[in-house]
Amino acid sequence: MVLTDMLTESGKAWQYCPRDVLRKFSKILEDEFGLVMNVGIEVEFYLFKSVLKDGKETWATIDRTSYCSTTAIDVASLVLQEIVASLHSFNILVEQVSFQFL
Structure with a gap:
């Protein structure tokens, strides 16, 4: 399992990187509405x-x-x-x- 940011070859965040999108929306919620988002993950796998x-x-x-x-x-x-x-x-x-x- 790897939890990481998805980057382009130039080292910038890929536009569809889930972690980067989450950071952006979290910042909007805090800056514009005074809300703090708590996030958890669900890992699914098969044996x-x-x-x-x-x-x-x-x-x-x-x-x-x-x-x-x-x-x-x-x-x-x-x-x-x-x-x-x-x-x-x-x-x-x-x-x-x-x-x-x-």
């Missing part, structure tokens, strides 16, 4: 496993549970524990873990 199909390696989702099924937590618990511990080591607060499988 895959390597499987052999017809003698070739391919990738499949780690399970086939329905949307937001808590059963999926059991399958992914070890890797999720590692991810959360790593994020905590960078002082990143994890408020919620939920699932959506393909």
Whole structure:
């Protein structure tokens, strides 16, 4: 995961950079309306496993549970524990873990 500004080759902010747009709107809200915006992020990702199909390696989702099924937590618990511990080591607060499988 990379959280960064998107720049053009000349080093200027790309006109569609989400972080730069957010900064601009945040400044407008504060300067013109006296409002301070608090922002959080939601990171989404999928977990895959390597499987052999017809003698070739391919990738499949780690399970086939329905949307937001808590059963999926059991399958992914070890890797999720590692991810959360790593994020905590960078002082990143994890408020919620939920699932959506393909």
